Amino acid sequence: MLSIKNLHASVGGEEILKGINLEIKAGEVHAIMGPNGSGKSTLSQVLAGSESFEVTAGEITLNGENLLELATEERAREGVFLAFQYPVEIPGVSNLQFLRTAVNAMRTHHGEPEMNAAEFMKHAKEVSRQVDLDPAFLKRGVNEGFSGGEKKRNEILQALLLQPKLAILDETDSGLDIDALQVVSRGVNALRAEDRAILMVTHYQRLLNHIVPDYVHVLAGGRIVKSGGRELALELEERGYGWLGVKDEEATAS
Amino acid sequence: MKSAPTLSSAFLEPAGSHLPGPLLELRRQRGTAIVDMPLPTRRTENWKYSSRHLKLSDELAASLPASGQQGASLSMPGYRVVFHNGIMIPEASDFPDIAGVLIQRFCDLDDDEAAALAERLDNTLDNHAVQMARLNSARFEDGLYIRLDKEAVLDQPLFIIHEVNASSVGSAYPRIYVDAARHSQMTLVEEYISSGTEPVMVNTVTEFVLAEGAQVTGVRLTAEGESVQHIGATGVRQAATSRFESHCVGFGGPLRRHDLRVSLEGEGAGCKLNGVVVTQGKQHYDNHTSIEHVAAHCDSEETYRNIAADESHAVFNGRIHIHQDAQKSNANMNNKNLLLSTGAEIDTKPELEIYADDVKCAHGATIGQLDKISLFYLVSRGIGRREANTLLTMAFINELVEQIPVEAVQGAVQLRLNDFFNQAFQEV
Numbered sequence: 001m002l003s004i005k006n007l008h009a010s011v012g013g014e015e016i017l018k019g020i021n022l023e024i025k026a027g028e029v030h031a032i033m034g035p036n037g038s039g040k041s042t043l044s045q046v047l048a049g050s051e052s053f054e055v056t057a058g059e060i061t062l063n064g065e066n067l068l069e070l071a072t073e074e075r076a077r078e079g080v081f082l083a084f085q086y087p088v089e090i091p092g093v094s095n096l097q098f099l100r101t102a103v104n105a106m107r108t109h110h111g112e113p114e115m116n117a118a119e120f121m122k123h124a125k126e127v128s129r130q131v132d133l134d135p136a137f138l139k140r141g142v143n144e145g146f147s148g149g150e151k152k153r154n155e156i157l158q159a160l161l162l163q164p165k166l167a168i169l170d171e172t173d174s175g176l177d178i179d180a181l182q183v184v185s186r187g188v189n190a191l192r193a194e195d196r197a198i199l200m201v202t203h204y205q206r207l208l209n210h211i212v213p214d215y216v217h218v219l220a221g222g223r224i225v226k227s228g229g230r231e232l233a234l235e236l237e238e239r240g241y242g243w244l245g246v247k248d249e250e251a252t253a254s
Numbered sequence: 255m256k257s258a259p260t261l262s263s264a265f266l267e268p269a270g271s272h273l274p275g276p277l278l279e280l281r282r283q284r285g286t287a288i289v290d291m292p293l294p295t296r297r298t299e300n301w302k303y304s305s306r307h308l309k310l311s312d313e314l315a316a317s318l319p320a321s322g323q324q325g326a327s328l329s330m331p332g333y334r335v336v337f338h339n340g341i342m343i344p345e346a347s348d349f350p351d352i353a354g355v356l357i358q359r360f361c362d363l364d365d366d367e368a369a370a371l372a373e374r375l376d377n378t379l380d381n382h383a384v385q386m387a388r389l390n391s392a393r394f395e396d397g398l399y400i401r402l403d404k405e406a407v408l409d410q411p412l413f414i415i416h417e418v419n420a421s422s423v424g425s426a427y428p429r430i431y432v433d434a435a436r437h438s439q440m441t442l443v444e445e446y447i448s449s450g451t452e453p454v455m456v457n458t459v460t461e462f463v464l465a466e467g468a469q470v471t472g473v474r475l476t477a478e479g480e481s482v483q484h485i486g487a488t489g490v491r492q493a494a495t496s497r498f499e500s501h502c503v504g505f506g507g508p509l510r511r512h513d514l515r516v517s518l519e520g521e522g523a524g525c526k527l528n529g530v531v532v533t534q535g536k537q538h539y540d541n542h543t544s545i546e547h548v549a550a551h552c553d554s555e556e557t558y559r560n561i562a563a564d565e566s567h568a569v570f571n572g573r574i575h576i577h578q579d580a581q582k583s584n585a586n587m588n589n590k591n592l593l594l595s596t597g598a599e600i601d602t603k604p605e606l607e608i609y610a611d612d613v614k615c616a617h618g619a620t621i622g623q624l625d626k627i628s629l630f631y632l633v634s635r636g637i638g639r640r641e642a643n644t645l646l647t648m649a650f651i652n653e654l655v656e657q658i659p660v661e662a663v664q665g666a667v668q669l670r671l672n673d674f675f676n677q678a679f680q681e682v
Contacts (some may be wrong), residue, residue: 071633076637091653
């Protein structure tokens with residue numbers, strides 16, 4: 001479903017991604033782990049189409065479609081969804097209005113009729129219960145004054161409403177206590193589907209106890225340095241990232 | 255060196271003599287007083303940014319005729335008074351007799367009433383700070399006098415629709431005077447609209463005098479067409495414990511100017527002044543506000559937001575003057591501005607003069623652009639760029655629009671804002 005080939009991206013002339021190769025099939029859940037600064041968040045943002053980064057080489061296709069030729073909103077309509085590491089607060093735009101506008105943009109793109117306010121309200125309320133988010137949050141400004149956990153649940157709520165083909169979860173576990181982590185994980189697990197790919201970006205493996213990935217990749221220095229199954233995450237937990245890094249190589253050599 | 259331009263004598267020939275004698279006499283005196291009145295230039299501090307947009311050709315001095323057809327106005331639940339070119343149209347107006355409330359056009363006042371009103375007019379604005387209001391005093395041809403007796407409550411908003419008929423070149427001078435006795439209450443909505451496309455000038459003065467404990471809300475919607483220069487002034491005087499709320503919403507034009515002056519003269523008086531301005535194309539909008547904290551223990555809270563698109567220009571000048579005896583004053587002023595394009599300009603200036611030592615006075619002003627991260631967040635959900643821009647821009651002023659206490663005005667403002675955004679973002 002998602003195919004990334006030799007992806008290079010930079011910001012302000014500094015290369016962050018230095019040749020990423022990754023294939024994700026429909027129905028699979030992949031985890032990308034790596035130390036801070038390894039390029040994990042950059043990869044998520046580049047996939048979603050952030051203009052802060054410049055793609056200098058490589059290709060990204062989703063079901064054969066060249067994503068790099070599509071603007072951010074077009075990628076979203078083709079089914080790319082990024083759950084932000086730091087969801088943005090937008091006071092003055094109600095969460096409900098935001099969600100409905102997004103859902104209707106998607107429906108229009110797929111030739112479906114828009115949902116009216118009442119229909120959507122009912123639907124959104126149901127889904128918000130699924131992520132344990134009080135429907136009262138629908139009436140507040142987008143993420144305005146939400147706690148860290150509430151923001152992350154609001155991200156998963158959006159994913160559930162938009163039903164993407166590719167869901168990218170950027171550090172969705174950061175800042176969550178154990179209860180919130182369970183709620184969020186439940187939401188993500190509800191997203192698992194045969195026709196959907198999920199890419200989880202995380203620093204810690206604890207999320208992977210709740211959302212069991214099919215594959216784990218280690219990103220370091222802008223490249224995927226190791227790939228494996230779930231057991232790789234456990235090994236990382238035990239041994240840290242050091243053994244994969246440059247220092248460890250030097251240690252092995254000596 | 256060129257001598258400073260002065261007001262053309264053409265402007266000192268008021269037409270319309272339907273006013274009662276004492277008001278005609280007042281008008282004559284005011285006219286005499288402004289013979290050779292210097293016009294603002296860019297060296298005039300309070301007209302620095304706007305003087306070049308002020309175009310007072312002799313043709314504009316012509317008094318616009320009183321009849322005309324009604325333009326697209328608010329459909330409003332409430333009482334209604336319609337003015338065309340500054341003259342009231344009784345047959346288009348609709349309000350009942352309400353105990354304790356007098357709503358009467360100036361032209362219908364008898365000589366005694368008119369003499370009493372003449373004594374009271376022109377006591378809320380500062381001639382030097384609001385020089386163009388003097389022209390209104392020399393030219394008004396009618397007006398609306400609203401008097402609330404002690405404890406009288408107007409149960410619904412009173413809408414005053416000022417339509418200017420720009421089917422010929424000229425000017426109009428709408429005038430409103432509100433006299434709110436102790437503990438009376440009312441909401442007044444002033445709507446300024448136009449029809450026709452000839453160059454016209456609208457010069458307005460609205461005065462509110464609030465006695466002890468009176469509560470008055472004034473809503474002002476300025477939405478005239480592209481051929482209209484609008485120069486308006488609102489003066490407010492407040493006695494002890496009275497409350498005045500102002501909600502101004504302005505859409506740009508070749509020249510839009512509003513001076514709002516509030517004087518807190520009795521202890522415990524308070525005012526809240528909200529303003530929203532949107533401009534596009536080459537439009538120009540200039541808000542000058544001034545709050546006089548004369549008495550102790552008064553509160554003022556002021557929030558103005560400007561959005562400027564294209565090559566338009568918005569100006570906000572907020573003055574707070576805390577007099578020596580105004581101890582325990584609490585004044586808050588905030589002005590936020592949003593530039594939608596690199597060609598747009600916004601100038602904001604707080605002016606604080608504080609002569610008392612035990613006061614709280616805070617002010618803040620920002621000028622910014624739409625937040626790129628917020629925009630990315632919205633479009634990453636599939637929302638189109640134009641719609642995302644609109645959502646973010648609306649968000650910037652929604653807080654103020656939602657505070658407008660009259661739903662019909664909120665609705666009308668939203669509709670007009672949608673038009674504005676459709677145009678402002680059509681290139682995106």
